[in-house]
Amino acid sequence: MDFSMHPHDDDKMHEECGVVGLWNHPDAAAVTALGLHALQHRGQESTGMVTHDGSRFHSHRGMGLVGDNYGDERVIRGLAGARAIGHNRYATTGDTVLRNVQPLYADFEFGGLAVAHNGNLTNATALRRALVRRGCLFQSTTDSEVFIHLIAISLYSTVVDRLIDALKQVIGAYALIALTENSLIGVRDPLGVRPLILGEVKHADGSIGWVLTSETCALDIIGAxxxxxxxxxxxxxxxxxxxxxxxxxPRMAPRFCVFEYIYFARPDSVMEGMPVYDARKRIGAQLARESHVDADVIVPVPDSGVPSAMGYSVESGIPFELGIIRNHYVGRTFIEPTDTIRHLGVKLKHSANKVTLAGKRVILVDDSIVRGTTSRKIVEMVRAAGAAEVHMRISSPPTTHSCFYGIDTPERGKLLAARHSIEQMAELIGADSLAFISRDGLYRALGHDGRNTARPQYCDACFSGEYPIPLPDMIDGDARQLSLLTETN
Ligand code: SF4
Structure with missing residues (x-):
């Protein structure tokens, strides 16, 4: 029996990777580790780094959190050089093993190459089969290795031409960074589904250091x-x-992942020119306009529900209260020795603040309902604290489809909204009422006028089922992917 607290037990969709690349920094490894620390929310199961000191590559790959891996100064000292790429990973399956930890590294006739990526190739299984037939020997089960083999067999001479050759064969959503002996390379997929930004560090001697990373919060921590x-x-x-x-x-209409604004990105990041914190508050205000109910308090499900609950409160005029307190110190390996204790799992993470809830009509604001298990426990907990009514408001449209673009979601059959009406969902989670922001309302909150013509600006496939990138590896109408050989990153 598995007594560990599975990472999926928080019943959320999960971003599966964060990347940081650095060029020309005297403390490249330490600074990259800081950047990875800021991106810890994008992957907590493993972390890795490859550096180059002008003549040799150095690497570290380990399981666990950034702090667990780079807190030892011997590790940082071993990662010599002024150039680095690093990666945090959130695996989709329980078999996270060291060989899958990125960056991956390979020696080519043109020299060494380290690759790390965030996203998912939707034709990785087909490509992998074709590569295996050609004699390629795979060491890991990650998509990134597909890039490595495609680069290896390309007939072009330069690394950039080989990379372009490889990119033209892959289909998917990805932000990729690579380190060669002479360059740091960053790539975003043609629709820009996953984020990647460029930053700079001005050194005292007047020289410039360059940064590639998933979110602006990683720039802030390193002074870039x-x-x-x-x-x-x-x-x-x-x-x-x-x-x-x-x-x-060829230029295409971009389809940035709209869920980055709703939940994945850190609230202090700026994504595609829009501060995430502001976007969440506007989404909460729009949700209030769409789904008013008389109530005494607005309570966020922490932490991710906080900014949208603030927006909801300001728009509705109903006071905001911290009615649920989150315990930040619940580790992923917390031992739950009995089924009774396991049932209490949500209380390890969240506690009801009875003073703010007893006798009140409560509006709970959360960012999404995935399987509904946590929502049910939270509603139960708020009622047990004495709430007179519990109304749930969700700052995303119903999650009816799985993501195949680098986000960990349960298969479609396990998504509550895929199988139930909103009324049924309300009953299942035990709420007096339940409402989700509309798709048009979400776009209006993000600065669009809400007409259909404004929609293609984002990927919203997990709400709409309209997948903007083909899914050739899928094997049936339930959008189940051939994931036996390849994991997302
Ligand atoms: S399917 Fe959803 S989570 Fe996945 S990339 Fe599209 S919007 Fe983001």
């Missing part, structure tokens, strides 16, 4: 300045001469 988003379909090649941009794909 935001330069710009890497554009959808763009390759940036950074070396001692500066930054070169290559755009090998």
């Amino acid at each position: 300045e935001f330069v710009r988003d890497v554009e959808p379909g763009e390759i940036v090649v950074i070396d001692d001469t500066g930054v070169r941009s290559i755009k090998p794909f």
Whole structure:
């Protein structure tokens, strides 16, 4: 029996990776570790780093959190050099093993290459089969290794041309960073589903250091300045001469992941020019306009429900209270020795603040309902604390479809909204009422006018089922992916 607290027990969709790349920094490894620490929310199961000191590559890959791995200064000292790439990973299956921890590294005839990526290739299984038939020997089950083999067998001579050759064969959503002996490379998929940004560090001697990373919060912690988003379909090649941009794909309408604004990104990040914190507050205000109910208090399900609950409170005029307190010190390996204790799992993470709840009509604000298990326990807990009514408001449309673009979601049959009406869901989670923000309302909150013509700006496939990138590896109408050989990153 597995007594460990499975990472999926919090009943959320999970971002599966965060990346940081650094070029020309005297403390590249330590600074990359700091950046990875800021991106810990994008992956908590393993972390890795590859550095280059001008003549040799060095690497560290380990299970666990960033702090567990780079807290030992011997590890940082071993990662010599002024160039680095690092990666945090959140695995989709329980078989997270060291060989899957990124960055992956390989030696080629042109020299060494380390690769790390965030996202998912939707034709990885087909590509992998074809590569195995050609004699390629895979060491891991990650998509990133598909890139490595495609680069290895390419007939082009330069690493950038080989990379372009590889990118033209893959289908999927990805933000990729790579370190060669002479360059740091960043790539975003042609629709820009996953984020990647460029930053710079101005050194005291006047030289510039460059940063590639998933979110602006990683720039803030290392004192770097935001330069710009890497554009959808763009390759940036950074070396001692500066930054070169290559755009090998035909231009397409971008489809950035709308769930980054709702939940994945850290609230202090700016995504595609929009502060995430502001976006969440506006989404909460729109939710209040759409789903009013008389109540005494607005209570966020912490932490992710906080900004949207604030927006809801301001718009509705109903006071905001911290009616649920989150315990931040529940580790992933917390031992739950009996089924009774296991049943109490949610109380390990959340406690009801009875003073703010007893006798009150409560509106709970959360960002999503995935399987509904946590929502049910939280509603139960708020009622047990004496709430007179419990109304649930969700700052995303119903999650009816799985994500195949690098986000960990249960298969469709396990998504509560895929099988039930909103009334049925309300009954199942035990709420007096339940409402989700509408799709049009979500776009209005993000600055669009809500008409259908404004929608293609984002990927919203987990709400709409409209997948903007083909899914060739899928095997049936339930959108189940051939994931036996390949895991997302
Ligand atoms: S399916 Fe949902 S979670 Fe996945 S990329 Fe699209 S919007 Fe984001």
